[in-house]
Amino acid sequence: MSQRTLPLDRFYSVIPAGGIGSRLWPLSRAEAPKFLHDLTGSGQTLLRDTWDRLAPISGEQRVMVVTGRAHRAAVEEQLPALTDPNVVLESEPRDSTAAIGLAAAILERREPGVIIGSFAADHVIKNVPLFTVAVREAVAAADAGFITTIGIKPTEPAVGFGYIHAGEPLTVAGAPSALLVRSFVEKPDLATAEKYLAGGDHLWNAGMFIARADRLLEEIGRTKPRLLEGLQELAEAWDDPATRGPAVDRIWPNLEKIAIDYSVAEPAAAAGRLAVVPGYFDWDDVGDFASLAKLNSGGRKSDLAILGENARVLADSSSGIVVSQTKRVISLIGVKDIVVVDTPDALLVTTSENAQRVKSVVDALKVTGSTDVL
Amino acid sequence: MSQRTLPLDRFYSVIPAGGIGSRLWPLSRAEAPKFLHDLTGSGQTLLRDTWDRLAPISGEQRVMVVTGRAHRAAVEEQLPALTDPNVVLESEPRDSTAAIGLAAAILERREPGVIIGSFAADHVIKNVPLFTVAVREAVAAADAGFITTIGIKPTEPAVGFGYIHAGEPLTVAGAPSALLVRSFVEKPDLATAEKYLAGGDHLWNAGMFIARADRLLEEIGRTKPRLLEGLQELAEAWDDPATRGPAVDRIWPNLEKIAIDYSVAEPAAAAGRLAVVPGYFDWDDVGDFASLAKLNSGGRKSDLAILGENARVLADSSSGIVVSQTKRVISLIGVKDIVVVDTPDALLVTTSENAQRVKSVVDALKVTGSTDVL
Structure with a gap:
């Protein structure tokens, strides 16, 4: 044609x-x-x-x-x-x-x-x-x-x-x-x-x-x-x-x-x-938090990536990613490859290695009726 | 006498x-x-x-x-x-x-x-x-x-x-x-x-x-x-x-x-x-969170101790302690010997091994003028 x-x-x-x-x-x-x-x-x-x-x-x-x-x-x-x-x-x-x-x-x-x-x-x-x-x-x-x-x-x-x-x-x-x-x-x-x-x-x-x-x-x-x-x-x-x-x-x-x-x-x-x-x-495709961490740390694994306009993060010997959607002070001590996602009604703490498993939590929240935070 | x-x-x-x-x-x-x-x-x-x-x-x-x-x-x-x-x-x-x-x-x-x-x-x-x-x-x-x-x-x-x-x-x-x-x-x-x-x-x-x-x-x-x-x-x-x-x-x-x-x-x-x-x-003397974790898990290291009346904790393959002072859902995936302390204005994430170092965070918060959360 x-x-x-x-x-x-x-x-x-x-x-x-x-x-x-x-x-x-x-x-x-x-x-x-x-x-x-x-x-x-x-x-x-x-x-x-x-x-x-x-x-x-x-x-x-x-x-x-x-x-x-x-x-x-x-x-x-x-x-x-x-x-x-x-x-x-x-x-x-x-x-x-x-x-x-x-x-x-x-x-x-x-x-x-x-x-x-x-x-x-x-x-x-x-x-x-x-x-x-x-x-x-x-x-x-x-x-x-x-x-x-x-x-x-x-x-x-x-x-x-x-x-x-x-x-x-x-x-x-x-x-x-x-x-x-x-x-x-x-x-x-x-x-x-x-x-x-x-x-x-x-x-x-x-x-x-x-x-x-x-x-x-x-x-x-x-x-x-x-x-x-x-x-x-x-x-x-x-x-x-x-x-x-x-x-x-x-x-x-x-x-x-x-x-x-x-x-x-x-x-x-x-x-x-x-x-x-x-x-x-x-x-x-920013498929999980490991990918998000990588994307925001310039690929340097030793770094701690911080997302969030109002983030107040105090980190000591820590790496990974913090996503802050609150104005809370977030303090990390000695946690490596950590994933911390802080939102007003839900908090996630995991590691880059486990990032793919986050979906299973969402499934579990559905099963347990905690749909208010989905 | x-x-x-x-x-x-x-x-x-x-x-x-x-x-x-x-x-x-x-x-x-x-x-x-x-x-x-x-x-x-x-x-x-x-x-x-x-x-x-x-x-x-x-x-x-x-x-x-x-x-x-x-x-x-x-x-x-x-x-x-x-x-x-x-x-x-x-x-x-x-x-x-x-x-x-x-x-x-x-x-x-x-x-x-x-x-x-x-x-x-x-x-x-x-x-x-x-x-x-x-x-x-x-x-x-x-x-x-x-x-x-x-x-x-x-x-x-x-x-x-x-x-x-x-x-x-x-x-x-x-x-x-x-x-x-x-x-x-x-x-x-x-x-x-x-x-x-x-x-x-x-x-x-x-x-x-x-x-x-x-x-x-x-x-x-x-x-x-x-x-x-x-x-x-x-x-x-x-x-x-x-x-x-x-x-x-x-x-x-x-x-x-x-x-x-x-x-x-x-x-x-x-x-x-x-x-x-x-x-x-x-x-x-409950000197730090490692001691608090031990005190509340009956000494079983594999357990996750949870403190807080309104705690909504969803844990998968995790151990350590969660202290919840909010009503937020707290989800842990694959974090061992973790310490998570969730309060309305401050969040701490560390490990039992690093529990003694928490005091240094308080000192750092003083130095940085974040006295609102002390």
């Missing part, structure tokens, strides 16, 4: 802003999910950082946010230039295929031929010019029909990320570094991660997907025809205030919950329809 | 209730010193526990408390049976010789021949009947003219306490187990502590002193005649409302600050005038 306009002129940014970030509890929680936090000391939220990266690429009028109803006010406060038609509210979370698929279906109806790029609202990226370069290449590959992802060039043998096994170069104009994807690989063990790093043809899966909306919907339809049908019906009803509400009430709660990795990315990769553009920028 | 009355009828309990307990910060602090806390889960403060041990021995009318002006209301609330003449208020702390010496001087003027027993307000004692037995023996030894202490029979090679090196038995009626004291020994290293434990003639120094008031004052006068002079002048002015205030203002701030261990106990021991009655009860 060739079009007169340049591919980048047809590009639309989509930001799914869902997900609480349970492994960052009690910092992230239902009412204050990860994307509404400043996790880098930049002075603004991750959502706003995401906007600031994307708006210059697609234009402010061409950024859509898919989020929960409960977060509407916070999102609009963070993004005053976000226009009303670009706010897509979920009545309840239905996972990423529904969220991104609905955005694709709505935008394709409004503007056939649109190319969408979906980027999480709660990741951290440094060196934005290199990010922009990668997005531009990905848009070109997407215009050629590929479901396209951006894979981050590994800088260390990380075991906390999934990987993309890249293959042969594509030959697509405007996407000189794009490669075909052989497969997606689950989080590896350290030995495997070291092999990946040495080998050079494995990239970190950052969950970024760039595609023509029609192609994305086509891929959803291949594996999940019922889900596609629901999304199309929703899109048809969407832009009429009289029909949107009833359609959402009827269709949304019944959509299958499935991550886009499984409904689209893996099957498309297996069929040779998925491309990857290597990204050479710094990226992190 | 033989008297017609029985020695125990002349006994008066003195409770110096000073000392913040800096190594228990931020639980103990200027406005809420250690003796005003329930550190054992008994449901009442250490001060009240102390009263409950002593009042049955001396009678409620014969318990004197020496405390700071700031703590008057709290002390009287804790001890409703404490009579007004038995409240001795310090305008500022002048260490234990001044505090106990003043009590001795006041009581000796009121009741010549009185025997006083001074017991810290913030120690923990279990098995009170055995404590009572030891006090009765000590009173008998005191009546015979000895400055008498109660030394705790060690149950382990503790390095956190000073020791009393006991010598020959006394031959005093009513004090069959009393011994002469050879010397006081500073906190030992572990090897020395193990030798002490095996040898059997070293006892823990619990800072308990029982003596005839006139004898105690005489000992103070031997080493600190100026200090004794000040105490006598104060005592003379004490029971007249017209003279007490001016005397306190003039004399108290100029009294030498010296622990009674140095002004009385060590010199008297060297001169063969100090006796010790071995105590077979459980005793702890």
Whole structure:
């Protein structure tokens, strides 16, 4: 499908802003999910950082946010230039295929031929010019029909990320570094991660997907025809205030919950329809407090990272991270690789090594009925 | 000096209730010193526990408390049976010789021949009947003219306490187990502590002193005649409302600050005038959070001790102690021998191993001007 306009002129940014970030509890929680936090000391939220990266690429009028109803006010406060038609509210979370698929279906109806790029609202990226370069290449590959992802060039043998096994170069104009994807690989063990790093043809899966909306919907339809049908019906009803509400009430709660990795990315990769553009920028999904500590200590393990505007921390022979959301004095003595998260109603004390287990606490709090602090 | 009355009828309990307990910060602090806390889960403060041990021995009318002006209301609330003449208020702390010496001087003027027993307000004692037995023996030894202490029979090679090196038995009626004291020994290293434990003639120094008031004052006068002079002048002015205030203002701030261990106990021991009655009860000075943890976990190192009425603690693979003075949820994951003290305005995170260093934090807070949390 060739079009007169340049591919980048047809590009639309989509930001799914869902997900609480349970492994960052009690910092992230239902009412204050990860994307509404400043996790880098930049002075603004991750959502706003995401906007600031994307708006210059697609234009402010061409950024859509898919989020929960409960977060509407916070999102609009963070993004005053976000226009009303670009706010897509979920009545309840239905996972990423529904969220991104609905955005694709709505935008394709409004503007056939649109190319969408979906980027999480709660990741951290440094060196934005290199990010922009990668997005531009990905848009070109997407215009050629590929479901396209951006894979981050590994800088260390990380075991906390999934990987993309890249293959042969594509030959697509405007996407000189794009490669075909052989497969997606689950989080590896350290030995495997070291092999990946040495080998050079494995990239970190950052969950970024760039595609023509029609192609994305086509891929959803291949594996999940019922889900596609629901999304199309929703899109048809969407832009009429009289029909949107009833359609959402009827269709949304019944959509299958499935991550886009499984409904689209893996099957498309297996069929040779998925491309990857290597990204050479710094990226992190800030998946847990160990990652947050690393991000805020310049990678120096001996340091104590401190987050929080009003933090009053007195540390002696201690390392790790303190997140302070209160004005309390926090005193640490002789605790190494510690994680202390101090919020008005909940306190977490753990270590970097145990950071992945924080989610289990959230589960335990649910079971014990302590939902007031979730 | 033989008297017609029985020695125990002349006994008066003195409770110096000073000392913040800096190594228990931020639980103990200027406005809420250690003796005003329930550190054992008994449901009442250490001060009240102390009263409950002593009042049955001396009678409620014969318990004197020496405390700071700031703590008057709290002390009287804790001890409703404490009579007004038995409240001795310090305008500022002048260490234990001044505090106990003043009590001795006041009581000796009121009741010549009185025997006083001074017991810290913030120690923990279990098995009170055995404590009572030891006090009765000590009173008998005191009546015979000895400055008498109660030394705790060690149950382990503790390095956190000073020791009393006991010598020959006394031959005093009513004090069959009393011994002469050879010397006081500073906190030992572990090897020395193990030798002490095996040898059997070293006892823990619990800072308990029982003596005839006139004898105690005489000992103070031997080493600190100026200090004794000040105490006598104060005592003379004490029971007249017209003279007490001016005397306190003039004399108290100029009294030498010296622990009674140095002004009385060590010199008297060297001169063969100090006796010790071995105590077979459980005793702890709860000197730091490691000791507090041990006290509240039944000695099981793998356990997590939790203090605080409203504590909401969720612990996974963690040991040590949590002190909760807030209603916050406290979650611990994989932290061993941890010390977490959660108060409304200050949080401490350290380990048992570092518990002795907590005092240095208090010093640092003073230096940095964070006096609001001291």
